[in-house]
Amino acid sequence: MKIEELIRDKNIKLTTARVKLLEILKAADKPLCYEEIKNDISMDKATFYRNISKFEEEDILNAFESNDKKRYFELKLTPHAHFVCVQCNKVECVKNIDIALVNYEINNIIINGKCPSCVEAS
């Protein structure tokens, strides 16, 4: 899928900086935070967060707060859950988990706990 398809019919101008940002998010196999992206973009911090908000408004991106007080971002492509290790703060995707709540609208599921390496180390 091309970046252009992602934002088709959305109220978003396709600037060079935004294309780069969307490409990075599309290529990632897990949610990323600003710190993990900043070196690969030449975009100001303020602009970065303003773009992220824009993408959220236009419903092409999911964001959540992890345990390290940072927000993590991921394109809404195939819905899946996320695991966050409370010890090493690693974030990973978890497939095959499905939860339904009547009358609720579910955006994201986050599982907090210890990842296998941290379980073993403790």
Place this chain on the structure above:
Amino acid sequence: MKIEELIRDKNIKLTTARVKLLEILKAADKPLCYEEIKNDISMDKATFYRNISKFEEEDILNAFESNDKKRYFELKLTPHAHFVCVQCNKVECVKNIDIALVNYEINNIIINGKCPSCVEAS
């Protein structure tokens, strides 16, 4: 269950301030953040967070970051999931959800989305 039982065999001194804090958390029917507790305790902010960390270390409390950039705290009594509304930031408990991941240790499950009132309003 009494507060004394909660911290039995734990490396925790039972100060007046701590008993009050634990009583508030025990009485709550959902996770609370500092802002929701501060008016009911006469404890400094720094002391509050140091006690919360202590309780986490001693494994009697779960904490997680919500969407409003605040940490929410709850005693580890009966394990259950939590729903956080991305619109009104309300936090509620969700029973009857069970997830298992082989080799992982699960502390908490957080479901992000829109609560019924916010779904209806949008």
Place this chain on the structure above:
DNA sequence: TTTACTCTGCAACTTAGTCGCATTTAATAC
């Protein structure tokens, strides 16, 4: 190319949570 509007960078700001340090308090020994 002109116009209208959005995007961007910069710098200052906000705020939940943390840290250092001097003082107080709880638990144990005497």
Place this chain on the structure above:
DNA sequence: GTATTAAATGCGACTAAGTTGCAGAGTAAA
């Protein structure tokens, strides 16, 4: 009960992710 000691507390200064205001630059449509 009193002394001892290690942990708990309050205060104020600090940290850092994320936000805001503003002036200038870029984009898309006429």
